[in-house]
Amino acid sequence: MRNIGVGVIGTGFMGKAHSFAYRAVAGIFPGSLRPVLQSVADINGEAAEQAANQFGFVRWRTDWRALVEDPDIEVVSIATPNVVHREMALAAIAQLYQKSDVETCAFHGCGRRTRRNHRFSRHSR
Numbered sequence: 327m328r329n330i331g332v333g334v335i336g337t338g339f340m341g342k343a344h345s346f347a348y349r350a351v352a353g354i355f356p357g358s359l360r361p362v363l364q365s366v367a368d369i370n371g372e373a374a375e376q377a378a379n380q381f382g383f384v385r386w387r388t389d390w391r392a393l394v395e396d397p398d399i400e401v402v403s404i405a406t407p408n409v410v411h412r413e414m415a416l417a418a419i420a421q422l423y424q425k426s427d428v429e430t431c432a433f434h435g436c437g438r439r440t441r442r443n444h445r446f447s448r449h450s451r
Contacts, residue, residue: 327357331364331398335390335414336405337377341366344403345381361401367393390414394421 332348334341348361363383367390368374378386387393394402394417402418404411 327352327360329362330359330400331396332361332401332403333365333367333393333396333399334363334377334383334403334405335367335393337366337368337370337373338405340405341368341377342381344405345377345383348403349381364398365393365396391417394418 334344334348345363345366348363352360363381365385365387366374366377366381366383367387368377369388371386371388374386374388377383384398390406393399394414400422402414402422404414404418406414
């Protein structure tokens with residue numbers, strides 16, 4: 327099973343739900359990829375640090391752009407209010423394309439775009 331670096335932007339209810347799900351996924355869906363919680367970002371540094379400690383993220387940040395630019399991050403989960411998703415999603419897409427050797431962007435692992443819960447990965451299925 328290969329490790330895949332995960333970054334979560336936002337530490338509210340959905341950020342916690344995403345983080346918990348990433349921690350549990352390897353045990354529920356054994357397969358070729360194991361999520362590694364690399365970084366969590368929130369504008370509230372205390373909340374980011376608390377989430378990092380609670381869920382086992384390698385590091386925490388107050389700037390989501392630093393998370394998106396982190397070379398260890400291969401999946402970005404945006405768990406912020408919908409009104410700020412667009413800027414974050416476009417930055418994540420651009421950065422993940424730059425990082426990618428294959429230049430593949432898959433939405434929700436199935437190659438189609440959805441209106442909510444943007445999760446981007448540079449790995450094709």
